Amino acid sequence: xxxxxxxxxxxxxxxxxxxxxxxxxxxxxxxxxxxxxxxxxxxxxxxxxxxxxxxxxxxxxxxxxxxxxxxxxxxxxxxxxxxxxxxxxxxxxxxxxxxxxxxxxxxxxxxxxxxxxxxxxxxxxxxxxxxxxxxxxxxxxxxxxxxxxxxxxxxxxxxxx
Amino acid sequence: xxxxxxxxxxxxxxxxxxxxxxxxxxxxxxxxxxxxxxxxxxxxxxxxxxxxxxxxxxxxxxxxxxxxxxxxxxxxxxxxxxxxxxxxxxxxxxxxxxxxxxxxxxxxxxxxxxxxxxxxxxxxxxxxxxxxxxxxxxxxxxxxxxxxxxxxxxxxxxxxxxxxxxxxxxxxxxxxxxxxxxxxxxxxxxxxxxxxxxxxxxxxxxxxxxxxxxxxxxxxxxxxxxxxxxxxxxxxxxxxxxxxxxxxxxxxxxxxxxxxxxxxxxxxxxxxxxxxxxxxxxxxxxxxxxxxxxxxxxxxxxxxxxxxxxxxxxxxxxxxxxxxxxxxxxxxxxxxxxxxxxxxxx
Numbered sequence: 377x378x379x380x381x382x383x384x385x386x387x388x389x390x391x392x393x394x395x396x397x398x399x400x401x402x403x404x405x406x407x408x409x410x411x412x413x414x415x416x417x418x419x420x421x422x423x424x425x426x427x428x429x430x431x432x433x434x435x436x437x438x439x440x441x442x443x444x445x446x447x448x449x450x451x452x453x454x455x456x457x458x459x460x461x462x463x464x465x466x467x468x469x470x471x472x473x474x475x476x477x478x479x480x481x482x483x484x485x486x487x488x489x490x491x492x493x494x495x496x497x498x499x500x501x502x503x504x505x506x507x508x509x510x511x512x513x514x515x516x517x518x519x520x521x522x523x524x525x526x527x528x529x530x531x532x533x534x535x536x537x
Numbered sequence: 538x539x540x541x542x543x544x545x546x547x548x549x550x551x552x553x554x555x556x557x558x559x560x561x562x563x564x565x566x567x568x569x570x571x572x573x574x575x576x577x578x579x580x581x582x583x584x585x586x587x588x589x590x591x592x593x594x595x596x597x598x599x600x601x602x603x604x605x606x607x608x609x610x611x612x613x614x615x616x617x618x619x620x621x622x623x624x625x626x627x628x629x630x631x632x633x634x635x636x637x638x639x640x641x642x643x644x645x646x647x648x649x650x651x652x653x654x655x656x657x658x659x660x661x662x663x664x665x666x667x668x669x670x671x672x673x674x675x676x677x678x679x680x681x682x683x684x685x686x687x688x689x690x691x692x693x694x695x696x697x698x699x700x701x702x703x704x705x706x707x708x709x710x711x712x713x714x715x716x717x718x719x720x721x722x723x724x725x726x727x728x729x730x731x732x733x734x735x736x737x738x739x740x741x742x743x744x745x746x747x748x749x750x751x752x753x754x755x756x757x758x759x760x761x762x763x764x765x766x767x768x769x770x771x772x773x774x775x776x777x778x779x780x781x782x783x784x785x786x787x788x789x790x791x792x793x794x795x796x797x798x799x800x801x802x803x804x805x806x807x808x809x810x811x812x813x814x815x816x817x818x819x820x821x822x823x824x825x826x827x828x829x830x831x832x833x834x835x836x837x838x839x840x841x842x843x844x845x846x847x848x849x850x851x852x853x854x855x856x857x858x859x860x861x862x863x864x865x866x867x868x869x870x871x872x873x874x875x876x877x878x879x880x881x882x883x
Contacts, residue, residue, distance in 0.1 A: 377876050381656055381869070384802070388663045391803035395665055396563040406567040414566050443597045450576040453595030460595055465769050490769060 418487045421518045422448075425483060426455035428510055429521065433457055438481070445476055446483035447490055463495045472498045477505060477529045485519040505529055550643050550658075554636050557662040561632055564668040569624045574605075575674040579624065581610035582617055601754045607747065608709030609676045627674040634682045635671035641685040642862055645692060649827040653869050660865040665803045670858055677858045680710045684836075684859065687716065692829055700736060704743030711759055712859065715839035719832050726831070768848050781846075788845045788852050796854035800861045801868050816864040819871025826870075833863050 405413035412420055432438040433456065441459075444452050449460035463482075464475050472494055476482055484499050485491040499506055505528050510521040569575060577593075581602055584594045591607060592599045613627055620626045642661060646654050661667060670677050687702030703720065706713035717740050724733035751757045766773035766780055776784070798809030801816060820837055824830040840860050847856070857864070 377873060380876075381872060384872075385656060385659045385663070388660060388803050392560065392564075392663060392665060392668070395803075399564055399566070402566055403563075406565075411568050414568050415571060419571055448573060448576075449595050450573060450580055454576045454580060459597045461597065 418485070418518050421512045422451070422483075422485065423455060425510060425512070425519055425521055426452060429456035429458055429481075442480035444481045444483060445479045445495075447485060447488055447495075452483070463491075465490065465494055467494065469498050469501070473502060477524055477532075480524055481509075482506065482522040482524070483519060484522065486514075486516050487518055505532070547643075549655075550640070553658055553662060554639060557636060557639055558632070560662060560668055561635065561671045564665070565672050567625070567628075570673040570675060572673075572675070574676075575624070575627075577602075577605055578609040578613055578674070578676075579627075581605055581607075582613035583622075585610060585614040586617060601750075603751055603754050603756075604758045606676070606708055606710060608705065609679065611708075612679065613674075624674060628672060631671055631674060631678050634678045635667065638678065638682050638685055638862070641682065641689050645685060645689050645829070646866070649829070650866075650869075653873075656869050657862070657866050660802070660868075661862055663803070664800070664861065664865070666800050666854060666858055666861065670855070675855075676709050677855060680706055680713070681859045681862070683709060684713075684716055685862070688829055688832065691720075691832070696732070696735070700739045700743070703736075703740055707740075707744050708747060710859070712840060712843050712856075715843055716836050718839045719835035722835050723832050762848060763846065765848070767850060769850055784849055785845045787849045788847065791852050792841070792844060792857065796852075796857055797864070800854050800857040801864045812868060813864075815871035815875060816867035817871070819867035819869060819874060820863065822870045822874045823866060833866070836860070837863050837867070 402414045412423065415423070429438065429444070429452075433440060438458075444456070444458045444460040445463050446452050446460055447462070449462055452458055452460035458481070461479070464471050466472065476498065482495070482499060484496045486496065499522060505525050506522040507525055508520055509523050511517040512519055580594055581591060584590065584592045587594075589599070591602050591610070593602050612630070616626045616630060617623075639658060639662060642658060643654065646657060650657060683702050683706045687699045687706065690696075690698035690702060699720075703713065703717050706716055720736055721733060721740075724730075724736060748757075762768045764775055766776050793813045794810050795806040796809065797806075797813035797816070798804045798811075799806040801812050802808075804812070817837075820830070820834045824834050837860050844852075844856050
């Protein structure tokens with residue numbers, strides 16, 4: 377009976393081998409200084425976008441107090457230094473649109489379900505109010521950074537009054 | 538002198554820890570965990586260190602945070618204060634705490650389990666999920682360490698240290714309510730009114746400040762999410778009775794037919810439907826063998842109950858990690874108990 381359990385333990389160790397094997401290349405790349413080796417391509421594209429935002433901030437191409445709307449506000453602040461908030465998790469496009477136009481920048485990701493469900497539709501249906509500043513490769517691109525066109529938004533708000 | 542040192546030093550456990558360290562390294566990734574929680578905890582730690590308190594500094598309004606527990610941010614703030622602002626120091630702490638967890642398992646179950654102890658320790662150090670979480674800067678491993686520390690102190694009848702661990706565990710993860718519940722129900726069943734009152738009152742005093750803070754700044758967000766039909770689709774409204782049943786069935790299927798087996802053994806969930814019941818049977822059998830068996834059984838059951846009630850969108854094997862050593866222990870006794878029972882039948 378105990379022998380069977382020893383076999384279970386040995387099997388448990390053996391089942392680790394494929395995992396270690398898969399991790400070995402990541403570990404090697406890590407040790408060679410490539411820290412983001414294990415990231416999916418989409419995630420690295422998002423981090424590149426944050427790096428781009430950070431560079432724009434440093435060269436003052438974008439205001440320091442600009443607020444970004446995106447899926448991962450904590451990531452955005454951690455990597456770019458820009459304060460950030462989520463978009464509303466609702467299919468009511470008016471609510472999402474009104475939340476977006478109050479801010480300065482939007483990161484729309486084409487591979488993330490929450491963005492696809494709630495955000496992207498609103499941005500692409502109202503291109504008049506959003507200007508594409510940055511996009512990744514791919515067709516459609518993995519992500520895009522949009523600036524809110526404050527002048528167009530002001531005209532819209534004036535027309536509504 | 539040298540011989541005396543060798544006599545007091547358990548060579549086997551040292552070798553086991555060395556092996557565990559090698560395994561952790563082979564599964565290691567130097568990248569910061571990209572799941573989201575770590576970044577929040579680090580930013581909250583930065584907020585604490587800058588004297589702003591527990592605020593969401595990434596948000597333009599910088600509101601008081603009412604979602605995260607303070608445990609991890611405080612630990613990170615302490616580490617950053619001592620060693621500088623780099624996430625690798627958190628990873629290092631996780632590795633040390635994983636090794637510490639193995640030591641605690643050894644110390645807690647050494648007397649109770651006899652030679653079965655090595656089955657538990659080998660299962661634990663070879664667990665792919667434990668190895669994975671040993672490199673993540675998440676609260677699972679610190680929480681597990683504190684849970685085991687509370688049991689260790691309780692076993693040694695250091696009750697004030699146990700209470701302190703319970704209070705700390707609540708500030709690391711909300712599911713510590715399961716651990717607190719386990720201790721209180723244990724004393725209730727024992728009709729040990731003195732300890733029930735002392736533990737209950739002390740825990741209440743310990744968790745009151747943070748609970749009051751949550752209430753003052755808008756109520757417990759986790760309760761709100763728990764009661765929402767879908768945390769990512771708030772238009773769906775609040776949960777109803779039928780939704781609750783559907784949620785429990787959905788979570789039960791995942792935890793008992795998929796994730797459980799993968800957390801206890803490296804089976805990718807294969808045979809989960811067999812492994813989870815065996816583990817629970819084993820924990821029931823362990824009640825008769827050890828004084829701490831009842832506490833562990835109650836803790837595991839209450840923890841699973843919380844997991845079954847939680848948002849289906851958040852159902853994940855990570856929520857079993859904090860009870861995984863106990864499920865492994867249950868599997869060992871469940872396996873031997875079942876084999877014995879079958880042998881007796883025929």
